[in-house]
Amino acid sequence: MKKICVYPGTFDPVTNGHIDIVQRACELFDEVIVTVAVNPSKDPMFTVEERLNLLKESLKDFSSVKIDSFNGLIVEHAHSLNAAAIIRGLRAVSDFEFEFQMALMNRKLADDITTVFLMPNEKYTYLNSTIIRGLARFKADVSEFVPEAVQKALQEKVKNRK
Numbered sequence: 001m002k003k004i005c006v007y008p009g010t011f012d013p014v015t016n017g018h019i020d021i022v023q024r025a026c027e028l029f030d031e032v033i034v035t036v037a038v039n040p041s042k043d044p045m046f047t048v049e050e051r052l053n054l055l056k057e058s059l060k061d062f063s064s065v066k067i068d069s070f071n072g073l074i075v076e077h078a079h080s081l082n083a084a085a086i087i088r089g090l091r092a093v094s095d096f097e098f099e100f101q102m103a104l105m106n107r108k109l110a111d112d113i114t115t116v117f118l119m120p121n122e123k124y125t126y127l128n129s130t131i132i133r134g135l136a137r138f139k140a141d142v143s144e145f146v147p148e149a150v151q152k153a154l155q156e157k158v159k160n161r162k
């Protein structure tokens, strides 16, 4: 049987840190489904459509990766995909408390789905999408941290802003 996992996140936008986690997940699972979690309480810079397109472009070389979006409980999405695991990235202690609570709640909701934490290469431990959006607003060079397509999309977004 195929081993499937789902990697949910906001991906606003996808960074090299996310890609590092996807790469590691690909080594462990036959299929990795990267899911843009639609969160109505957040005010993202990129629309769901834009985030999906940036993920597709950035992950096109990974043959076992699929990309989708979902609005609802991630464990329900995992069930519908026959996924056995939820992937989350752990960068630092600061991620731990929230991730720990969420993993335990998801286990309570669905005991058959295991949360798997993966650590990125050390060079990505300080990287997150919020910092990238902040840098881009000040027109800083983010080429080291995001794929080329994301870099261009960020430049477009901030071009007409003061």
Ligand code: ADP
Pocket: 008, 009, 010, 011, 012, 015, 016, 017, 018, 021, 087, 088, 089, 090, 091, 095, 119, 120, 124, 125, 126, 127, 128, 129, 130
């Ligand atoms: P963020 O704004 O923190 O990037 P996401 O919701 O897009 O938030 O992140 C989705 C998942 O990817 C989370 O498990 C998060 O911890 C993980 N993640 C985000 N950035 C990195 C990174 N640089 N290295 C490893 N994991 C990361």
